[in-house]
Amino acid sequence: MNTDIVKKIKNRRLRSKLITYLIVIVFYVVVQILINTGNLSSLLTGLLVPICVYVIAAVSLNLVVGISGELSLGHAGFMCVGAYTSAFLSNVVGSALPETLRFILAILTGAVFAGLFGLLIGIPVLRLKGDYLAIVTLAFGEIIKNLMNVVYVGIDSKGLHVSTTSAMDLHLEPTGKQIIKGALGISGTPKNSNFTIGVILILLTLFIVQNLIDSRSGRAVMAARDNRIAAESIGIPVTKFKLLAFAVSAALAGVAGVLYSHNLATLNTKKFDYNTSILVLVFVVLGGIGNIRGSMIAAVILTALPEMLRFLSNYRMLIYAIVLIVMMLFNWAPAAREWRERVLSRLPFGRRKAVGKEEV
Amino acid sequence: MAILDVNKLSISFGGLHAVDGFTVSIEKGELYGLIGPNGAGKTTVFNLLTGVYKPTEGIVRLDGQDITGKNTIEINRAGIARTFQNIRLFKDMPVLDNVKTGFHNRYRYSTLTGILRLPRMHQVENTLNERSMEILKVFGLDKEADVLAGNLPYGKQRKLEIARALATEPKLLLLDEPAAGMNPNETSELMDTIRFVRDHFDMTILLIEHDMKLVSGICEKLSVLNFGRLLAQGETAEVLSNPEVIAAYLGQ
Ligand SMILES: Nc1ncnc2c1ncn2[C@@H]1O[C@H](COP(=O)(O)OP(=O)(O)OP(=O)(O)O)[C@@H](O)[C@H]1O
Numbered sequence: 203m204n205t206d207i208v209k210k211i212k213n214r215r216l217r218s219k220l221i222t223y224l225i226v227i228v229f230y231v232v233v234q235i236l237i238n239t240g241n242l243s244s245l246l247t248g249l250l251v252p253i254c255v256y257v258i259a260a261v262s263l264n265l266v267v268g269i270s271g272e273l274s275l276g277h278a279g280f281m282c283v284g285a286y287t288s289a290f291l292s293n294v295v296g297s298a299l300p301e302t303l304r305f306i307l308a309i310l311t312g313a314v315f316a317g318l319f320g321l322l323i324g325i326p327v328l329r330l331k332g333d334y335l336a337i338v339t340l341a342f343g344e345i346i347k348n349l350m351n352v353v354y355v356g357i358d359s360k361g362l363h364v365s366t367t368s369a370m371d372l373h374l375e376p377t378g379k380q381i382i383k384g385a386l387g388i389s390g391t392p393k394n395s396n397f398t399i400g401v402i403l404i405l406l407t408l409f410i411v412q413n414l415i416d417s418r419s420g421r422a423v424m425a426a427r428d429n430r431i432a433a434e435s436i437g438i439p440v441t442k443f444k445l446l447a448f449a450v451s452a453a454l455a456g457v458a459g460v461l462y463s464h465n466l467a468t469l470n471t472k473k474f475d476y477n478t479s480i481l482v483l484v485f486v487v488l489g490g491i492g493n494i495r496g497s498m499i500a501a502v503i504l505t506a507l508p509e510m511l512r513f514l515s516n517y518r519m520l521i522y523a524i525v526l527i528v529m530m531l532f533n534w535a536p537a538a539r540e541w542r543e544r545v546l547s548r549l550p551f552g553r554r555k556a557v558g559k560e561e562v
Numbered sequence: 563m564a565i566l567d568v569n570k571l572s573i574s575f576g577g578l579h580a581v582d583g584f585t586v587s588i589e590k591g592e593l594y595g596l597i598g599p600n601g602a603g604k605t606t607v608f609n610l611l612t613g614v615y616k617p618t619e620g621i622v623r624l625d626g627q628d629i630t631g632k633n634t635i636e637i638n639r640a641g642i643a644r645t646f647q648n649i650r651l652f653k654d655m656p657v658l659d660n661v662k663t664g665f666h667n668r669y670r671y672s673t674l675t676g677i678l679r680l681p682r683m684h685q686v687e688n689t690l691n692e693r694s695m696e697i698l699k700v701f702g703l704d705k706e707a708d709v710l711a712g713n714l715p716y717g718k719q720r721k722l723e724i725a726r727a728l729a730t731e732p733k734l735l736l737l738d739e740p741a742a743g744m745n746p747n748e749t750s751e752l753m754d755t756i757r758f759v760r761d762h763f764d765m766t767i768l769l770i771e772h773d774m775k776l777v778s779g780i781c782e783k784l785s786v787l788n789f790g791r792l793l794a795q796g797e798t799a800e801v802l803s804n805p806e807v808i809a810a811y812l813g814q
């Protein structure tokens with residue numbers, strides 16, 4: 203009987219994870235069918251990779267906001283780091299490596315650099331008790347964006363040249379190659395991203411985040427979130443685990459950036475501003491803080507919606523706003539939550555009432 | 563040898579001497595009570611022992627090891643676990659996970675092992691589940707293992723806090739008003755549980771309590787605090803019949 207309840211908890215978690223993967227796969231198959239039958243507008247087709255970018259960004263941000271209980275307002279900054287470092291790598295490597303290998307390397311580069319920036323910010327800030335992370339990440343996002351706007355980087359036989367004034371100041375050899383061109387960004391990045399790759403990266407992100415949450419480290423992160431003093435009283439190094447969650451989240455945001463930069467002929471900083479950080483946060487809040495599946499669904503719906511509503515022309519943003527409000531109510535109004543719990547508990551695979559906010 | 567050896571422990575907040583020269587020695591396996599009127603400094607003693615506050619003076623030794631001035635995490639690792647007067651559970655996590663989290667430093671596997679679902683993770687998780695259910699059973703919480711801690715009734719939340727503390731496998735367990743908010747039935751049940759924990763886990767327990775029935779029922783020795791100072795100390799019956807104690811505390 204003891205083991206029954208343990209098994210029940212285990213199975214519930216496993217099922218919850220599998221459902222999340224399944225949703226992604228079904229979404230993928232449906233989209234493929236729509237494409238193959240010519241039922242997906244070219245505008246929507248063009249949105250498929252950005253949708254994947256936002257899903258990865260939202261899921262990773264939820265790790266910080268929902269699971270670790272910290273507020274980050276600079277997620278676009280980590281996406282920016284991932285986008286630029288990976289695009290840089292792909293341009294430098296060029297055709298020296300097979301395409302698949304180069305792209306895998308680019309993904310790793312984006313993840314590692316974004317993760318490093320996460321550590322760099324997290325180490326001093328997460329020691330402090332209070333909402334300092336929000337302020338610092340906000341500043342970080344703006345600084346990274348402005349920095350990338352003025353940086354010129356080129357490469358020649360002598361190595362890397364960096365300047366913050368102009369392309370001329372790089373003093374490249376005639377055979378040298380200019381890669382980052384200030385406000386003009388990076389152009390000529392190989393277009394390695396596509397919907398399939400995007401979905402694979404979503405699944406990978408979900409795998410990492412969901413399994414992390416459902417592990418010893420995940421419990422430590424959530425314990426630190428629920429009650430810092432109690433977590434310390436049972437010997438959990440709170441700062442270390444907050445840092446872990448933050449760095450993993452930053453690295454995954456970096457992966458979103460890689461997907462983004464390898465989908466564009468020209469990469470610049472315009473998209474990596476405060477608005478994007480807030481947009482991703484909106485996905486997380488609307489999808490339900492701590493609810494990984496919810497943030498994923500919110501990201502898809504809210505990215506695709508403006509396009510799908512195009513036929514409504516002027517009423518488009520009105521409908522968009524209404525959808526936002528409805529989602530907000532659905533996820534947050536007490537009455538709606540009760541209703542959902544009641545419905546869920548009636549379903550055969552539903553969970554017992556009062557269980558499962560830690561849901562993965 | 564004493565498990566806990568406290569010598570002249572003191573702290574002041576501004577001008578207030580919240581704890582002033584607290585000295586105590588607790589033997590292994592003892593059930594020791596710390597009593598005193600509201601605001602006497604009892605919880606502050608716990609906060610000093612567990613590193614939440616740094617003492618302005620005094621020495622704390624646990625099992626011969628000087629732990630004065632260490633932080634909460636180090637002190638828990640050294641072997642002191644506690645519960646809180648105002649319950650501090652991980653309320654958005656299931657009951658089972660609250661206890662499993664208590665085992666954090668006892669059963670380990672790396673983050674990567676967890677993400678990759680390696681065999682070691684399953685092995686450790688199985689042990690964790692087993693041991694956690696064992697502890698939950700002691701407190702009659704095993705049937706509610708899957709309920710969110712925050713949704714437990716008050717009395718059970720208090721018990722779960724003790725269960726979580728025990729999971730850290732401490733040498734000394736500090737309970738801050740474990741019977742607060744419990745009805746007489748629950749309290750007498752709790753007394754049995756505390757005795758069982760002491761015997762079954764070979765535990766040394768220091769507890770703060772206002773409920774005199776509980777104190778006189780299970781504590782072998784007592785210290786009485788009043789305005790941060792020790793008023794009396796010794797065998798329970800002796801202390802409770804001390805006229806000064808009656809005047810300062812019981813008579814009020
Ligand atoms: N962090 C703090 N800063 C200032 N004063 C404090 C602090 N912590 C405790 N005190 C004061 O120290 C005194 C002792 O408080 P403490 O909480 O230890 O009392 P207690 O004996 O546990 O009382 P109770 O029975 O009501 O729980 C009180 O006067 C309290 O206001």
Ligand SMILES: [Mg+2]
Binds near residue numbers: 604
């Ligand atoms: Mg107190």
